[in-house]
Amino acid sequence: MGDRHSDGTARAGRRGEGRFGPVTESLIADAVRSHALDTDAEQRAVAAFRAARDAGAHGSRTRRRDDWRPREHRRVRRSLRITFTLSLACLTLGGVAFAAIDSVGGPPDGGHADAHSTQPPATTTPRTPGPSAAQNRPATAKDTEAHCRAYEKKLTGHGKPLDSTAWHRLITAAGGKKNVPAYCTEQLRDKPATAPSPNRPGNGKGPTKPEKTAKPERTDNGKKADKGADKSADKGSDKGSDGNAGQGNGKSN
Amino acid sequence: MGQQREPRRAQAHDGELGEAVARAQEGDEAAFAVAYRLVQPGLLGYLRGIVGDDAEDVASDAWLEIARDLGRFKGDGAGFRGWTATIARHRALDHLRRQRVRPRSAGLEQDVLDLAGPHSTHDQALEALSTERALELVRSLPPDQAEAVLLRVVVGLDGPAAARVLGKRPGAVRTAAHRGLKRLAAVLGGPGVTNEDPRTLGESK
Numbered sequence: 001m002g003d004r005h006s007d008g009t010a011r012a013g014r015r016g017e018g019r020f021g022p023v024t025e026s027l028i029a030d031a032v033r034s035h036a037l038d039t040d041a042e043q044r045a046v047a048a049f050r051a052a053r054d055a056g057a058h059g060s061r062t063r064r065r066d067d068w069r070p071r072e073h074r075r076v077r078r079s080l081r082i083t084f085t086l087s088l089a090c091l092t093l094g095g096v097a098f099a100a101i102d103s104v105g106g107p108p109d110g111g112h113a114d115a116h117s118t119q120p121p122a123t124t125t126p127r128t129p130g131p132s133a134a135q136n137r138p139a140t141a142k143d144t145e146a147h148c149r150a151y152e153k154k155l156t157g158h159g160k161p162l163d164s165t166a167w168h169r170l171i172t173a174a175g176g177k178k179n180v181p182a183y184c185t186e187q188l189r190d191k192p193a194t195a196p197s198p199n200r201p202g203n204g205k206g207p208t209k210p211e212k213t214a215k216p217e218r219t220d221n222g223k224k225a226d227k228g229a230d231k232s233a234d235k236g237s238d239k240g241s242d243g244n245a246g247q248g249n250g251k252s253n
Numbered sequence: 254m255g256q257q258r259e260p261r262r263a264q265a266h267d268g269e270l271g272e273a274v275a276r277a278q279e280g281d282e283a284a285f286a287v288a289y290r291l292v293q294p295g296l297l298g299y300l301r302g303i304v305g306d307d308a309e310d311v312a313s314d315a316w317l318e319i320a321r322d323l324g325r326f327k328g329d330g331a332g333f334r335g336w337t338a339t340i341a342r343h344r345a346l347d348h349l350r351r352q353r354v355r356p357r358s359a360g361l362e363q364d365v366l367d368l369a370g371p372h373s374t375h376d377q378a379l380e381a382l383s384t385e386r387a388l389e390l391v392r393s394l395p396p397d398q399a400e401a402v403l404l405r406v407v408v409g410l411d412g413p414a415a416a417r418v419l420g421k422r423p424g425a426v427r428t429a430a431h432r433g434l435k436r437l438a439a440v441l442g443g444p445g446v447t448n449e450d451p452r453t454l455g456e457s458k
Contacts (some may be wrong), residue, residue: 023441024434024437024438024441025406025434027382027387027441028387028390028402028406028407029298029406029409030382031382031383031384031388032298032299032301032302032387032388032391032403032407033294033295033297033298033407034294034297034298034301034384035294037290037293037294037297041293041309041312041313041316042289042290042293044316044317045285045313045316045319045320046282046285046286046289046320048316048317048320048321049277049285049320049323050282051320052320052321052322052323052324053280053282057322058278058280058324059324060322060325061325062325062326062327063325065339066322066325066326066327066336067327067328068326068327068329068331068333068335068336068414069328069329069332070328070329070332071413
């Protein structure tokens with residue numbers, strides 16, 4: 001079929017290839033748009049316009065369907081609104097997620113309590129049975145027990161040296177630096193059942209969490225209490241569980 | 254598909270049309286006549302595609318309403334085309350409701366299919382399409398495609414404006430116009446277009 005056509009028509013057809021539109025569109029548009037206008041009809045329209053104008057109809061209010069202004073400004077406003085809504089949603093979801101972390105981990109002020117407990121030793125030195133200290137500190141007996149384990153581990157060669165806070169606490173509990181070995185021996189002899197405790201996550205990781213094994217009897221409070229006690233000696237990283245531990249221990253005292 | 258290209262013919266006058274409309278809204282009678290002459294060809298072609306021979310009457314009705322409500326209109330030249338097309342369409346639908354005539358009758362469709370084979374139309378098509386044949390071709394399309402093609406190509410509206418006139422989503426109107434033009438291109442023939450036939454048919458079914 002294409003062979004029969006002259007070059008001109010073939011080119012015209014090929015121009016429409018891929019788009020197929022331009023040729024078809026202009027053909028249709030040229031043909032369908034009427035070129036000869038009826039002047040009578042135009043006169044009637046103009047007469048109607050004149051009548052409406054003279055009757056004052058042209059002051060009528062613009063309805064929504066009469067407003068064909070370009071939508072650019074409206075689009076900009078809409079995109080602004082979308083941006084605002086999205087950012088608000090992000091903030092809301094983020095807040096919910098953050099609150100969820102807090103509610104799972106414990107009361108929001110637990111973290112602060114812990115932060116205080118890890119502060120320099122000056123405030124924690126006279127620690128022994130003080131009621132105020134008991135509020136956010138683990139029971140002293142458990143503490144010293146844990147410290148003793150850390151101390152012994154250090155003596156046997158592996159394990160991290162006690163940090164100053166824990167060390168001071170231990171000295172205070174023992175009643176002097178010299179008494180520490182004896183004190184610890186005595187403490188640990190009272191608790192022979194330490195080893196078989198089933199839920200000791202940090203047992204093998206002596207170097208970083210030496211006191212992990214120190215809470216065999218605290219099965220009701222669970223791991224969180226355990227960790228909380230550890231944090232007093234270690235530098236804690238898990239704020240949520242820490243806060244919980246502080247709270248729980250305060251009650252148990 | 255080229256949203257800018259199709260209405261180019263109409264857009265060439267949109268600035269002039271916008272000015273004429275603005276002056277007419279201030280009461281300038283001659284400006285209203287200018288606007289009429291700029292809009293009426295496409296409007297009448299569109300109406301012919303919908304209501305056939307009654308297009309002139311429907312257009313007259315539409316212009317009465319346009320003349321009456323001109324003060325309500327807000328927008329530029331392109332907007333005026335859309336606004337007037339909406340009014341004309343409502344008048345046309347009223348007319349069809351009264352007449353209980355559907356925009357495309359089965360008999361007409363059959364005639365068109367007979368007339369509009371690629372062999373009989375091709376040579377003529379690439380020179381000039383007669384108004385009657387072009388209208389027959391357009392009216393042989395499914396109604397939504399015919400209207401989309403008429404609004405885009407004949408009235409010269411862009412996609413969103415055509416969609417607003419039809420009360421449909423722009424995507425649906427774009428698809429309808431695309432398919433309609435594909436069919437018309439297939440019927441009109443031509444080497445480049447004919448090569449596309451298999452894909453065209455496969456997609457449009």
